[in-house]
Amino acid sequence: MTNAAPTQPPRSMRRIALASMTGTVIEFYDFFIYGTAAALVFNKVFFPELGAAAGTALALATFGVAFVARPFGSVLFGHFGDRLGRKGTLVTTLLMMGLSTLAIGLLPTTGMIGILAPVLLVVLRVLQGLAVGGEWAGATLLTAENAPTKARGKYALYPQLGPSVAFALASATFLVTALTMSNEAFVAWGWRVPFIASVLLVAVGLYVRLALEETATFTQSRTAQSRTAQSRTTASRTPGAGKLPIAEVFTTRPGAVFLGAGSTTAVFAFFYIGVTYLTSYGTQQLGLPRPTVLAMGILGGLVFALTTIASAILSDRVGRRRMVVLGNIASVVGGVVVFPIIDIGTAWAFGLGISIVLGVVGIAYGPIGAQLPELFPTRFRYTGAGIAYNLAGVIGGGIVPLFAAALAASTLGSLGIGLLLSAVSLLSLLCTLALPQTHADSLTEQDAQTVSA
Numbered sequence: 001m002t003n004a005a006p007t008q009p010p011r012s013m014r015r016i017a018l019a020s021m022t023g024t025v026i027e028f029y030d031f032f033i034y035g036t037a038a039a040l041v042f043n044k045v046f047f048p049e050l051g052a053a054a055g056t057a058l059a060l061a062t063f064g065v066a067f068v069a070r071p072f073g074s075v076l077f078g079h080f081g082d083r084l085g086r087k088g089t090l091v092t093t094l095l096m097m098g099l100s101t102l103a104i105g106l107l108p109t110t111g112m113i114g115i116l117a118p119v120l121l122v123v124l125r126v127l128q129g130l131a132v133g134g135e136w137a138g139a140t141l142l143t144a145e146n147a148p149t150k151a152r153g154k155y156a157l158y159p160q161l162g163p164s165v166a167f168a169l170a171s172a173t174f175l176v177t178a179l180t181m182s183n184e185a186f187v188a189w190g191w192r193v194p195f196i197a198s199v200l201l202v203a204v205g206l207y208v209r210l211a212l213e214e215t216a217t218f219t220q221s222r223t224a225q226s227r228t229a230q231s232r233t234t235a236s237r238t239p240g241a242g243k244l245p246i247a248e249v250f251t252t253r254p255g256a257v258f259l260g261a262g263s264t265t266a267v268f269a270f271f272y273i274g275v276t277y278l279t280s281y282g283t284q285q286l287g288l289p290r291p292t293v294l295a296m297g298i299l300g301g302l303v304f305a306l307t308t309i310a311s312a313i314l315s316d317r318v319g320r321r322r323m324v325v326l327g328n329i330a331s332v333v334g335g336v337v338v339f340p341i342i343d344i345g346t347a348w349a350f351g352l353g354i355s356i357v358l359g360v361v362g363i364a365y366g367p368i369g370a371q372l373p374e375l376f377p378t379r380f381r382y383t384g385a386g387i388a389y390n391l392a393g394v395i396g397g398g399i400v401p402l403f404a405a406a407l408a409a410s411t412l413g414s415l416g417i418g419l420l421l422s423a424v425s426l427l428s429l430l431c432t433l434a435l436p437q438t439h440a441d442s443l444t445e446q447d448a449q450t451v452s453a
Contacts, residue, residue, distance in 0.1 A: 013146060016212065024161075025201075027162065028163045029169050030128065033198070034066075037194075042121075046062075046110050067394045070133035074387045077093055086138045087213070096131040098205075136159070141382060143156045145216060157308060164362070165301070168297070168305075170194065173193075220378075245379070256376060261395075261431075262428060263428050264428070265395050265428050266396060267396065270396075274357040275297070278357065279297065282296070286342075292347045307363050310362075311366030312370070315367035315371075315439060320370060323363065324368065326363055328364055331361075335418045335420070338418055339414040372385040373443070374438035374441055374443065403420060
């Protein structure tokens with residue numbers, strides 16, 4: 001099939017792709033420094049009365065609060081992204097994330113203002129979740145809707161690199177603070193530095209995004225809908241014209257939403273076990289020095305980036321579904337073997353373990369930047385892809401890490417966490433097999449389809 005939408009020349013596509021990646025790196029950097037701080041220090045500054053174990057569990061629970069907010073963010077910003085455009089919506093999500101992150105960096109501790117401190121922390125975390133919920137779909141559409149069909153996976157991988165680069169950058173930031181100040185200084189004020197410094201990154205991201213134009217496919221779709229509305233009577237208008245995007249998603253493509261979410265759940269489960277739980281596990285259960293754990297986090301982030309790149313590019317040749325299936329199978333195996341390796345207890349065993357966890361994520365994660373948008377027509381693509389992605393985040397990234405601590409304390413020990421990851425991966429595998437192959441489809445031809453996926 002050919003892509004009827006106007007596509008950008010290679011030079012413009014590279015600029016668009018880099019802009020989408022820059023914004024996503026910034027948004028996820030802000031998101032991840034919270035997770036790192038929750039694992040390392042928030043139990044001490046916001047939940048000091050609960051003790052180390054309970055305080056860490058509650059701190060990680062506040063990390064999970066954002067995942068509950070993410071689907072609501074995808075609905076809210078998806079509505080505006082589908083109605084008003086991708087560009088303006090993405091500027092709004094970046095501002096919301098940046099200001100919320102700055103506020104966390106300036107937030108007084110429980111010792112200063114009492115119970116109000118953790119309450120405000122949760123509120124700001126919800127705002128972060130809303131922003132990220134609206135970010136991913138818009139960033140991927142910047143590239144997917146401008147790219148030629150045969151290279152959509154290649155260009156859509158750029159926003160997919162955001163989480164891996166952001167995790168490595170967040171780990172590096174905390175590593176610098178750990179190496180340049182005492183533990184007492186880090187707990188007292190050093191943890192605030194990454195949050196406040198993120199303002200500089202947000203300024204760069206705003207500059208880049210404000211210079212972008214609206215996506216070609218969205219502009220063409222809006223023009224076609226406007227012409228249809230003018231030339232036809234209300235009774236014969238294009239199916240779905242005038243409906244809310246969220247209503248169209250669940251009346252015409254419910255299967256795409258739930259199968260897309262199920263297909264992506266293992267990605268979130270492995271990733272957030274890797275970037276949040278293992279940070280706490282390495283320092284508290286294994287007794288590894290904090291700089292060592294953070295350095296190995298950088299290594300894991302780089303492995304994640306490499307597998308994301310390779311898988312996304314290959315998906316243009318062999319198909320999205322085939323690569324995601326391969327990633328799900330690798331995750332089933334990885335879940336079983338990873339914790340016996342990590343529990344060896346050495347720094348390099350920990351590094352190998354986190355590289356396995358994040359490496360298998362990249363195999364499945366790379367193609368979904370193109371795959372999920374391919375499941376929906378332009379007029380509600382932002383909403384549909386965003387909801388599918390963020391529903392997976394609630395289950396895989398919000399719920400699974402909460403079970404991890406309980407399983408580690410059970411008779412199964414850390415092996416129980418691995419078995420849970422393998423079970424989630426099996427679910428994702430089955431959902432992926434039920435999805436259609438879409439890599440050769442034109443995004444504009446989706447707009448003419450009225451049959452549910």
